[in-house]
Amino acid sequence: MANKLRGNAVVGQSGGPTAVINQSLVGVVFEASKHPQIENIYGARHGVKGILGEDFVDLKRESIGDLEAVANTPASALGSVRQKPTTEECARIFEIFRKHDVRYFFYIGGNDSAEAASIINDLAKDAEYEFRTFHVPKTIDNDLLVSDHTPGFxxxxxxxxxxxxxxxxxxxxxxxxxxxxxxxxxxxxxxxxxxxxxxxxxxxxxxxxxxxxxxxxxxxxxxxxxxxxxxxxxxxxxxxxxxxxxxxxxxxxxxxxxxxxxxxxxxxxxxxxxxxxxxxxxxxxxxxxxxxxxxxxxGCVSEVDAFEARRVGEFAVRWAVAENVDGSVAIRRLGDGKDYAVDFVSTPLETVARNTKxxxxxxxxxxxxxxxxxxxxxxxxxxxxxxxxxxxxxxxxxxx
Amino acid sequence: MANKLRGNAVVGQSGGPTAVINQSLVGVVFEASKHPQIENIYGARHGVKGILGEDFVDLKRESIGDLEAVANTPASALGSVRQKPTTEECARIFEIFRKHDVRYFFYIGGNDSAEAASIINDLAKDAEYEFRTFHVPKTIDNDLLVSDHTPGFxxxxxxxxxxxxxxxxxxxxxxxxxxxxxxxxxxxxxxxxxxxxxxxxxxxxxxxxxxxxxxxxxxxxxxxxxxxxxxxxxxxxxxxxxxxxxxxxxxxxxxxxxxxxxxxxxxxxxxxxxxxxxxxxxxxxxxxxxxxxxxxxxGCVSEVDAFEARRVGEFAVRWAVAENVDGSVAIRRLGDGKDYAVDFVSTPLETVARNTKxxxxxxxxxxxxxxxxxxxxxxxxxxxxxxxxxxxxxxxxxxx
CATH class of the missing domain: 3.40.50.460 (Phosphofructokinase domain)
Incomplete structure (x- = not known):
């Protein structure tokens, strides 16, 4: 179902950095730029900490050359954080999202980040604030549920x-x-x-x-x-x-x-x-x-990893905008394992939050x-x- | 002065490994293969320890493909050692060199290895055993005297x-x-x-x-x-x-x-x-x-470093055989520093042994x-x- 929800998007990075987490960031930015439903793309500096501090940067103004260079640079270009927002902080986050007309939230991180995204999403529902959240998976630990493997690993x-x-x-x-x-x-x-x-x-x-x-x-x-x-x-x-x-x-x-x-x-x-x-x-x-x-x-990046990290960022935006769903992106391995092939599927936030494998x-x-x-x-x-x-x-x- | 000294060569590796020390080993082997004065090329396993234990391998029998793969593999393919031979051990080394008709000794290492090579060379002179020793420089520390820099750094x-x-x-x-x-x-x-x-x-x-x-x-x-x-x-x-x-x-x-x-x-x-x-x-x-x-x-090798490491191995053999001298290989930087250029010169063993910079x-x-x-x-x-x-x-x- 095509999505009529229009507004701004916020993207953030959370948890331990990886060598390819910026590929996912750039995937989100490039894909978001393609959809008329998303007007501005704000980067939150240091994840939820940046949202709480209204510390946003305008990612649409970045040059494509800079973004491609960022994609090939390790660690979180927006800055990261290890912070699980409290209920009070989530209330504050909505206040800020409303003020900035934020209707799409993409959070790149591991299970802790999925949990933070899930909490924010639940509060948005309770507040009847129309809002799409997608978690974009990353973790070197490779311990996210549902996925065959996780970008960064x-x-x-x-x-x-x-x-x-x-x-x-x-x-x-x-x-x-x-x-x-x-x-x-x-x-x-x-x-x-x-x-x-x-x-x-x-x-x-x-x-x-x-x-x-x-x-x-x-x-x-x-x-x-x-x-x-x-x-x-x-x-x-x-x-x-x-x-x-x-x-x-x-x-x-x-x-x-x-x-x-x-x-x-x-x-x-x-x-x-x-x-x-x-x-x-x-x-x-x-x-x-x-x-x-x-x-x-x-300078030590797996090509497959870099490619997939970019793709999970793109899919998160595509599903939030075109499919009008919340969730996380999971990678499924296809075939008998002899030839490597994967596809990308969406999975509910709660399936990847909190627990690990x-x-x-x-x-x-x-x-x-x-x-x-x-x-x-x-x-x-x-x-x-x-x-x-x-x-x-x-x-x-x-x-x- | 062309060298009439004919016999076998021994090459050894000593001290801390580097990412390109095997380039020098392969440089020695390839160059030695070109000179009729060198009949067999023996590799001493774990440096002077291998000589003392008569633990030699036949490097002329190695395939060129294997040697090239070894050149691109970090650490010392022959094995390394941290051992300064005593006077008694040096006497034993001559005994073994004589038995095996070893007339050329190439020792790849840092200042400690140059010192070991120098001690062996001095004892060869005292024993009036006709013999050429060349030290082949390597050290990540870059602290060898005379040279602008050292392979491995x-x-x-x-x-x-x-x-x-x-x-x-x-x-x-x-x-x-x-x-x-x-x-x-x-x-x-x-x-x-x-x-x-x-x-x-x-x-x-x-x-x-x-x-x-x-x-x-x-x-x-x-x-x-x-x-x-x-x-x-x-x-x-x-x-x-x-x-x-x-x-x-x-x-x-x-x-x-x-x-x-x-x-x-x-x-x-x-x-x-x-x-x-x-x-x-x-x-x-x-x-x-x-x-x-x-x-x-x-998989993290500087191309210049790999090239120069190969060259110092080649030059050591060339000078020992064709110039009939003992010594070590030093790298000199040329020009004004704007464009990188070097040449390779021979320097007496005692100039690089013991002391560092x-x-x-x-x-x-x-x-x-x-x-x-x-x-x-x-x-x-x-x-x-x-x-x-x-x-x-x-x-x-x-x-x-």
Whole structure:
């Protein structure tokens, strides 16, 4: 049903940035420019915080060249925020939307952002304010419900695969035990992406612990010792969320969604490295925390990811305007999985708000502290082709 | 003077890996294959450790395709080592070289590796064993004497520039105070490379502390507070070597060259972040340690760096065989600096062994805790073109 609702649109970005979140922003702006129902396109700076502060910018005045450059730039060009608006704040948001004749609201973010959009949308209904809200999905964690995968994940997973590939070569050069900490509080998709680094039989990572695994420090140390004994080195990749399963570790800082602060600190990697040093007596033990580089590295973008991020922005506008519905954009994978193909569908806001998903249980190979090859089949099309890692055939010379 | 010395060649890799150290290896192998004076090309696994263990591989049997793939793979394909051979070990090395009729030794590494090569070469002279040694320079630290710059630096600096670019966008999206720790114990070239991330006036890094700076924790906190006050955010980049200037920090583990272990741990970043939290009361304070990703990330290579790394390997062989000299390869920059051009010259081993260089004093802008634009002129040709970071013009909408 074509939509007669005319007015201005607001677009905002929320939650942790990604390498392609600006593709979605630009998708929203370009698509919105095509529809006469949308007069002005306002960008809210720092998401709901910008709406509350009436801090809007005029996105229709931006040049197409600048917008394309922004699309290829990591992190949220409008600024982001981690804020769940209170009922009072939502009331204030309507006041501002009414004043500015805002009839379309597009919120780019993860499940927390979908929740914020959903709250605002519900209040609009209660207030009988005619209004369309669409959530535009993004999250490197890949933990949104309904969708096969989420824009932002492919590029982050690509960074992680490349970093782990190089780090495994590094660890082979100067053998020792290396612990890498990956983003992901609850969902292990990013941790699992480390397994994409493997091309030869003894390539690392040799042990992979996503947050979904059952974790015991003793068993962990035993597994590390066994690999180290066998290969003379060991590359272990651990999701940051595993820290919450270790009673000795205290976590404090929380954001307004109740999420514990795990990133932006090297403590968990150092904790595990120190345990390995102390209990296994291994000499060369190092830890790296990939940190914010995973989501914002400039110049490591999966092409598929960038394309899909643009498309979800476009579809959100198209459905809100042409179909006159609220919701979120989901990506469905088509076919038998051999050839990669997707389509985009709309899904009600409440289906993606709040709750998140974990990796399918059968992608974990718990007894080997590893990830199933099913993950590779799933993730590789999202990540794109990876460079072949060369290795010497290394024909030995006889000792004399 | 053409060289009549015929026999086998040994090539080894030593010290910290780089993204292009295998280019030098392949440069040695390809060039050595052209000279009839070199019969076999043996690769020593893990540098002097492999020589001592007679652990050689036959590099002439490798396929050209595999070698080219190895050249494009980060870290040391032969394996690396951090070991300064003792006098006894050097005696054992000759014994093995004699047995295998080794007359050419190429050692790819930094100043520590040049020192090891120099020790072996001196003992060869004392033993009147006719023998040519060439050191092939590599180090991400860029701290070798004589050379304008060192293969490995350009790619590491490129990684750092891209990471910092993205991280600055991330910090702008979710404002706070961010501390990044960069590799480099004494030389600040890698820390300085963070300044290449700047494209707009208020882009970070806002404060840069290479190891050469004078550092006071109080002044540091004052500077961070001032930037945070002004911009509402602050991106600070600190060389890991600065940790040695802070009395509160105890550093323990040392390698056999007496170098303190600083990498492979997040402690220094966390220390600074905790100081900022405690003393400035700032809320969102995060730290990342770029760690080993700086030297081994797969798929972030400067073209100039890869090319020059190949060339220094080739020149080492050419000079040893055709010119019959020992030494190391140095890169000289030519012209007025406007157009990038270099040539390669040979320099005696002792000129690059042991000692290292720091950044020129006038590249530090100490009063602003910053790096001079002179560094950009110097480093940009080595790093290659960087992606343009887009930014919204952000025309404000009037509040109503």
């Amino acid at each position: 492919g590029s982050a997973a690509r960074f992680i695969a490349l970093a782990t590939m190089g780090d495994d070569c590094d660890n082979r050069s100067l053998p020792g035990i290396k612990v890498n900490i990956l983003m992901g509080r609850k969902a292990g998709f990013l941790t699992a992406a480390t397994m994409l680094a493997r091309q030869h039989d003894d390539d690392g990572p040799h042990l992979v612990y996503p947050p979904e695994c059952t974790f015991s420090l003793d068993k962990f140390l035993g597994s590390v010792a066994a690999v180290y004994q066998k290969l003379g080195r060991c590359l272990v990749c651990v999701g940051e969320g595993v820290a919450e399963k270790i009673p000795e570790i205290k976590l404090q800082e929380k954001d307004s969604h109740g999420n514990v602060q795990l990133s932006g600190s090297g403590f968990f990697g150092d904790f595990l490295a120190n345990q390995i040093k102390a209990k296994l007596g291994a000499k060369r033990v190092r830890a790296d925390t990939y940190g914010y580089l995973q989501r914002s590295f400039a 974990s990796m399918p249980a059968d992608w974990l190979v718990s007894e080997q502290s590893d990830i199933s090859e099913k993950f590779r089949t799933y993730a590789l099309p999202l990540v794109g082709e990876l460079p072949r890692q060369g290795r010497l055939a290394a024909y030995p010379i006889k000792k004399k | 350009g790619s590491a600096a490129r990684f750092i520039a891209l990471a910092t670019m993205g991280d600055d966008c991330d910090n702008r999206s979710l404002p706070g105070i961010k501390v990044n720790i960069l590799m480099g114990r004494k030389a600040g070239f890698l820390t300085a490379a963070t300044m290449l991330a700047r494209q707009h006036d208020d882009d970070g890094p806002h404060l840069v502390y290479p190891p050469e700076c004078t550092f006071s924790l109080d002044k540091f906190l004052g500077s961070v507070a001032a930037v945070y006050q002004k911009l509402g955010r602050c991106l600070v980049c600190v060389g890991e070597g600065v940790a040695e200037k802070i009395p509160e920090i105890k550093l323990q583990e040392k390698d056999s060259h007496g170098n303190v272990q600083l990498s492979g741990s997040g402690f220094f970043g966390d220390f600074l972040a905790n100081q900022i939290k405690a003393k400035l009361g700032a809320k969102r304070v995060r730290a990342d340690t770029y760690g080993y990703l700086q030297r081994s990330f797969a 720091s950044m020129p004093a006038d590249w530090l802008v100490s009063e602003q805790s910053d790096i001079s634009e002179k560094f950009r002129t110097y480093a940009l040709p080595l790093v290659g073109e960087l992606p343009r970071q887009g930014r919204l013009a952000a025309y404000p909408i009037k509040k109503k």
